[in-house]
Amino acid sequence: MSFFLKNTLLIGCLLCFISPMELFAQDHKLGTLSPPRKLTEDQAKVASANYQKYCSLCHGVDRQGHANDHAPSLRSKSLMESGVAHQILRPMSYGRKGTAMGGYLDEVGGPMTLDETWDLTYWLYEQVGYERLKLSTNPVHGDIKRGEQVYLANCTTCHGVNGEGVTAPALGNQTALAHNTDEFIRHAIQNGRQDTPMLPFKDKLSAQDINNITAFLRSKALGWIEQKTILKALPTPEEYVINKEGDDPNFDLQDSMYISSEVLFAALQAKKRMVLLDTRVTSVWQNAHIEGSIPFPYYADLDETVAGIPKDVQIIAYCSCPRAAADYTIKKLRDRGYTRTAVLWEGVFGWMNKGFPVMRGDIEGVAD
Ligand code: HEC
Numbered sequence: 244m245s246f247f248l249k250n251t252l253l254i255g256c257l258l259c260f261i262s263p264m265e266l267f268a269q270d271h272k273l274g275t276l277s278p279p280r281k282l283t284e285d286q287a288k289v290a291s292a293n294y295q296k297y298c299s300l301c302h303g304v305d306r307q308g309h310a311n312d313h314a315p316s317l318r319s320k321s322l323m324e325s326g327v328a329h330q331i332l333r334p335m336s337y338g339r340k341g342t343a344m345g346g347y348l349d350e351v352g353g354p355m356t357l358d359e360t361w362d363l364t365y366w367l368y369e370q371v372g373y374e375r376l377k378l379s380t381n382p383v384h385g386d387i388k389r390g391e392q393v394y395l396a397n398c399t400t401c402h403g404v405n406g407e408g409v410t411a412p413a414l415g416n417q418t419a420l421a422h423n424t425d426e427f428i429r430h431a432i433q434n435g436r437q438d439t440p441m442l443p444f445k446d447k448l449s450a451q452d453i454n455n456i457t458a459f460l461r462s463k464a465l466g467w468i469e470q471k472t473i474l475k476a477l478p479t480p481e482e483y484v485i486n487k488e489g490d491d492p493n494f495d496l497q498d499s500m501y502i503s504s505e506v507l508f509a510a511l512q513a514k515k516r517m518v519l520l521d522t523r524v525t526s527v528w529q530n531a532h533i534e535g536s537i538p539f540p541y542y543a544d545l546d547e548t549v550a551g552i553p554k555d556v557q558i559i560a561y562c563s564c565p566r567a568a569a570d571y572t573i574k575k576l577r578d579r580g581y582t583r584t585a586v587l588w589e590g591v592f593g594w595m596n597k598g599f600p601v602m603r604g605d606i607e608g609v610a611d
């Protein structure tokens with residue numbers, strides 16, 4: 244089946260389940276959600292203690308917000324009715340990169356278990372007891388250019404010219420934009436956050452302009468200043484062997500497999516003849532790689548990728564894991580008779596940590 248046909252069928256099917264009224268409703272509210280599970284007494288006790296221990300410092304003893312670092316209120320109606328569970332749970336669990344809000348889930352080094360983060364989310368909800376709105380997860384469409392003008396005229400004193408947050412949350416924060424849906428953002432702009440400096444804009448700005456700002460903020464999800472990666476051309480087979488005229492490096496392998504970053508760097512400096520394989524996914528080769536390496540992802544079809552690599556040249560593979568993908572690839576090459584093979588012990592991150600150089604894909608407007 245063609246891609247187009249599949250897509251058309253898929254969209255067709257989705258439309259059978261969503262009524263046109265819902266698709267075109269002005270405020271995209273789709274009713275209410277049933278209340279989440281109730282905490283047991285013990286769970287509520289632990290959650291309350293966790294809140295005081297970990298959160299009250301900034302969000303305030305009574306969840307009123309703004310005790311420190313402009314931490315938002317965790318009891319405003321508009322947040323609690325639109326944010327439970329995930330818009331509360333995710334910042335709590337993973338934090339917002341580059342702001343005072345850190346991640347509290349043990350998985351990222353925080354003090355709370357997964358169950359405790361869920362319980363604290365529901366505890367915050369139980370303290371206020373508003374109904375949870377069911378908001379659409381569809382994108383909010385708008386005129387991004389116009390949205391930027393309205394944003395600059397109305398929002399920058401508190402949220403910053405670059406969405407960095409001055410006395411209010413950083414609206415351009417990429418973690419926040421990754422977690423918050425368009426409707427969640429729009430709901431906040433329309434209704435404000437009760438008992439905080441964030442006033443409702445639904446009577447000050449037109450519905451269309453609120454959509455425009457929402458679309459403008461969404462357009463910043465990959466960064467306030469757009470950075471376009473220009474993909475580097477992949478090396479061709481004639482470029483596979485580095486220092487074609489050089490001598491063989493004659494490596495002395497550890498455990499018949501490994502060489503250190505120092506040994507590899509010395510061989511590159513001495514212009515030895517080698518092939519360097521970057522066994523990671525090719526997109527990260529585009530970000531940064533050891534000069535002269537060829538993208539040779541661990542998942543590629545070996546018969547295709549290996550063509551063009553001579554059997555008598557020293558091959559060194561590396562990855563970032565620090566060795567799993569490189570080990571895997573080299574073992575497969577050895578099975579095919581490539582015996583002059585080795586793996587970089589520390590991986591590319593170890594190589595970089597030791598101060599050895601890497602190349603990266605070109606980023607528009609950024610000089611190396
Ligand atoms: C007077 C200062 C001020 C102005 C002006 C202002 N805000 Fe806010 N805004 C805040 C504060 C403070 C908060 C956090 C409130 C809280 O929950 O405690 C906030 C919260 C928000 C949030 C919710 C963020 C989140 O992660 O929950 C959004 C979205 C937002 N503002 C958008 C806007 C937009 C768009 C404008 C302009 C149209 C604007 N604000 C103007 C102070 C302001």
Ligand code: HEC
Nearest residue numbers: 297298301312314315331334335342343344347408412413
């Ligand atoms: C060191 C101060 C600090 C502590 C401690 C802290 N926070 Fe925050 N929190 C912040 C700040 C600042 C923000 C807003 C960041 C931004 O978007 O600019 C925030 C944002 C949030 C948000 C997003 C709210 C919204 O309106 O979108 C939630 C939810 C949250 N914090 C929950 C918690 C919980 C739960 C705890 C305790 C486990 C906690 N925070 C501890 C400073 C803190």
